[in-house]
Amino acid sequence: MTEILVTLLTVLVVVGAIPGVCNYLILLERKMAAWMQDRVGPNRVGPWGLLQPLADGIKLLLKEEVIPGHVDRALYIMAPMISVFTTMLALAVVPFGPVEDAPWWLRFIIAPNIDIGLVFIFAITSLAVYGIILGGWASNSKYSALGALRASAQVVSYEIPLGMSVLGIALMSGTLNLEQIQSQQAAAGLLGWNIWIQPLACLIFFTSSLAEANRLPFDLAECEQELVGGWHTEYSALKWALFFLGEYTHVITISFLTSILFFGGWHFPGIATAESTYMFAWLVKLMVLMTKVFMCIILIMLLRWTIPRFRFDQLMELAWKIMIPLSLFNVVLVMICRHFELSNVWLLTGSVTMFCVWGIVSTNMRRSELQAKSPGYRMAAAAPVAATSAASGGHH
Amino acid sequence: MSESSKQVKWVEEPELGFWEATFVPAIIQGLKTTLNHVISHKAVTEEYPEVKPDLPLHYRGVHRLNRDEKDRVKCVACMLCATACPARCITIEAAPAPKDWPDRDKFPKSFVLDELRCIYCGMCEEACPVDAIELTHIYDLTGENRDDLMYDREKLLGVYDETKDNPRDPVRTKRGKLGAAADFQGLPTLGPATDVAGNDRSARTGTSGVIAGSGAPAKENRS
Numbered sequence: 001m002t003e004i005l006v007t008l009l010t011v012l013v014v015v016g017a018i019p020g021v022c023n024y025l026i027l028l029e030r031k032m033a034a035w036m037q038d039r040v041g042p043n044r045v046g047p048w049g050l051l052q053p054l055a056d057g058i059k060l061l062l063k064e065e066v067i068p069g070h071v072d073r074a075l076y077i078m079a080p081m082i083s084v085f086t087t088m089l090a091l092a093v094v095p096f097g098p099v100e101d102a103p104w105w106l107r108f109i110i111a112p113n114i115d116i117g118l119v120f121i122f123a124i125t126s127l128a129v130y131g132i133i134l135g136g137w138a139s140n141s142k143y144s145a146l147g148a149l150r151a152s153a154q155v156v157s158y159e160i161p162l163g164m165s166v167l168g169i170a171l172m173s174g175t176l177n178l179e180q181i182q183s184q185q186a187a188a189g190l191l192g193w194n195i196w197i198q199p200l201a202c203l204i205f206f207t208s209s210l211a212e213a214n215r216l217p218f219d220l221a222e223c224e225q226e227l228v229g230g231w232h233t234e235y236s237a238l239k240w241a242l243f244f245l246g247e248y249t250h251v252i253t254i255s256f257l258t259s260i261l262f263f264g265g266w267h268f269p270g271i272a273t274a275e276s277t278y279m280f281a282w283l284v285k286l287m288v289l290m291t292k293v294f295m296c297i298i299l300i301m302l303l304r305w306t307i308p309r310f311r312f313d314q315l316m317e318l319a320w321k322i323m324i325p326l327s328l329f330n331v332v333l334v335m336i337c338r339h340f341e342l343s344n345v346w347l348l349t350g351s352v353t354m355f356c357v358w359g360i361v362s363t364n365m366r367r368s369e370l371q372a373k374s375p376g377y378r379m380a381a382a383a384p385v386a387a388t389s390a391a392s393g394g395h396h
Numbered sequence: 397m398s399e400s401s402k403q404v405k406w407v408e409e410p411e412l413g414f415w416e417a418t419f420v421p422a423i424i425q426g427l428k429t430t431l432n433h434v435i436s437h438k439a440v441t442e443e444y445p446e447v448k449p450d451l452p453l454h455y456r457g458v459h460r461l462n463r464d465e466k467d468r469v470k471c472v473a474c475m476l477c478a479t480a481c482p483a484r485c486i487t488i489e490a491a492p493a494p495k496d497w498p499d500r501d502k503f504p505k506s507f508v509l510d511e512l513r514c515i516y517c518g519m520c521e522e523a524c525p526v527d528a529i530e531l532t533h534i535y536d537l538t539g540e541n542r543d544d545l546m547y548d549r550e551k552l553l554g555v556y557d558e559t560k561d562n563p564r565d566p567v568r569t570k571r572g573k574l575g576a577a578a579d580f581q582g583l584p585t586l587g588p589a590t591d592v593a594g595n596d597r598s599a600r601t602g603t604s605g606v607i608a609g610s611g612a613p614a615k616e617n618r619s
Contacts, residue, residue: 035437036430306426359418
C-alpha cells in the first residue's frame with residue numbers, strides 16, 4: 001500500500017515539476033540568450049521577468065487553436081501527445097536523486113530496479129521522433145513534411161553513436177541499470193567517474209543526444225529560414241507548446257543521463273560520497289545531482305548561442321563519418337580492455353589517442369578534398385579579376 | 397561605383413589544421429566568448445519608454461516654425477521650402493504682410509505641413525532663407541487621425557514654443573534680426589544650418605551670408 005502511495009507521490013512530483021521546470025528553463029534560456037547577445041531579455045512581467053513563463057502559459061492556453069482544414073485530424077492531434085508522452089516516459093527510469101538514501105515517503109525514481117534502464121530510455125526516446133514525423137506528415141504541408149524528414153533522418157543517424165557510446169559504459173559496469181551505474185561510480189570515488197575513463201564516449205554521447213533532442217546546433221528540423229517553422233509550422237497554441245515541452249523534457253533527460261552516466265550522479269568527493277550517512281545526506285546528494293544537471297543544461301544553452309548551425313550534409317557527415325566509426329572503435333577498445341583486464345588508464349589513453357587519430361585523418365581528408373577542387377576554385381576566383389580590370393581600364 | 401580589380405582582395409580558403417578538424421578547441425574558444433558575455437554582462441539595449449534615446453544632434457524630427465524677437469512668425473512666405481520639398485508636403489498660402497510689419501512684404505496666411513507625407517529630409521530647412529522652418533528632435537509623433545498630423549501654422553509655432561529652450565534644439569539662426577531675405581551682401585556669414593563636414597563642398601562655398609564651414613573658403617575648380 002505504501003509502495004503504491006509512494007509511487008503515486010513520485011509520479012506526481014515528476015509530472016508536476018517538469019512543466020514548471022521547463023517553463024523556467026525557457027525563461028532562463030531567453031535570459032541567457034539575451035546576456036550572450038548583450039541584450040536585457042524578458043523583463044516586463046514581474047521582477048526580472050520572473051512571471052514571464054506564467055504569462056506565456058496563459059497566452060498559450062487562451063490562444064485560438066487553429067486546426068487547418070487540410071490536416072489529417074487524428075494524427076495531427078496525436079503527434080504532440082506522443083512527443084510529450086515519450087519524453088516523459090523516458091524520465092520514469094532516470095533516478096533524479098540518491099535512490100538508496102531516499103526518505104521512506106519519497107523515492108527518487110518512478111520505476112526502480114529496472115534492469116534494462118538504459119535500453120528502455122533509448123527505446124522510448126527514439127519513439128519521440130514519431131511525434132515529429134506524424135506531426136509533419138499529418139500537417140499535410142510541404143514545410144512540415146520537409147522538417148519531419150530532416151528530423152527523422154537526423155534522429156535515426158544519431159541514434160547509432162548515442163547507443164554505441166553508452167554501450168561502453170554498460171560493458172564497463174556490467175549493468176544497464178542506471179542506479180547501479182551511478183552507485184558504482186560513487187563507490188569508485190572521483191577518479192571513478194566515467195568521464196575519466198571514457199571521455200570520448202562522453203563527448204559522443206553528449207553531442208548525439210543534443211542531436212536527438214533537436215537542439216542547436218542540430219536543430220535543422222525547425223529552421224525558420226528555410227522551412228518557416230519546420231515540422232510544427234501548422235501547429236498553434238497548446239499543441240505547439242506541447243511539442244516544446246517535449247523538447248525541453250528531452251533536454252532535462254539528457255542532462256540527467258550525462259550527469260549520471262559520466263559525472264558520477266549524486267557523488268561528489270567530500271560532501272556526498274557513498275559513506276556519508278549524516279542527517280539529510282539525501283538532500284545534499286540530491287542537491288549535488290541537481291547542480292550537475294543544471295550545469296549541463298547551462299552548457300547546452302551556452303552551446304546553443306555559441307556554435308552556428310550545421311548544414312545538413314555536414315550534419316550527416318559528422319554522424320556517419322566521424323561519430324559512428326569513433327563510437328564503434330570505442331566499444332572495441334572497451335571490449336579489449338575488459339577482456340585483458342587492463343587498467344582504466346589504458347582506456348583513457350586509448351580514447352584520447354583515437355580522438356587525435358581521427359583529427360589527423362579528417363585534417364588530411366579535408367586537405368586532399370581542398371586540393372582536388374583547388375585548380376577549378378582558383379580559376380573561378382581569377383576570372384572576375386581579369387574581367388573587372390579590363391572593364392575599369394576603359395575609364396582611365 | 398564599381399570596384400576596380402585593385403580594390404578587390406581575393407582570399408584563399410584557409411587550410412584546416414588538426415585542431416580545427418577536431419572542432420573541440422574552437423568550440424571551447426567560442427564558449428569562452430559567450431560565457432564572458434554572460435558573466436560580465438553589459439546590455440546595450442535602451443529600455444525605451446523609461447530611458448529616452450540619446451539622439452545625434454543632426455537628428456531630423458518634427459518641424460517647427462520659428463518666431464522672431466517680436467514673437468511674430470519668421471516665415472516670409474517665399475515658398476522656397478514648398479518648392480524644395482521632394483514630398484510636396486508643405487502648402488503655404490501667402491498674404492501681404494500687415495502694415496506694422498515693415499520688414500517684409502508677405503507673410504504666411506496659412507502654413508500647412510503634412511507630417512505624414514513628409515520624409516524628414518530637411519530640405520525645407522536648407523532652403524529657408526530666413527531660418528524660419530527648422531526640424532526638431534521630436535521623434536515620437538503620434539496622432540489619432542490623419543487630420544491630427546496636418547500641422548498648421550499655430551501648431552508649428554507651438555512646436556517652437558515647446559522646443560526653443562531645449563538645448564538639443566537651439567534656434568539655429570545666427571542672422572540676428574529677421575531681415576530682407578534677398579539681402580545677401582549685408583548679411584553676416586554663418587554656419588550651415590545642419591552639421592556639415594569641414595571638407596564638404598557646401599561648407600566651403602564662399603557666398604557671403606549663406607554658409608561658412610570650418611574650412612577656409614576655397615573656390616573649387618570644376619572643369
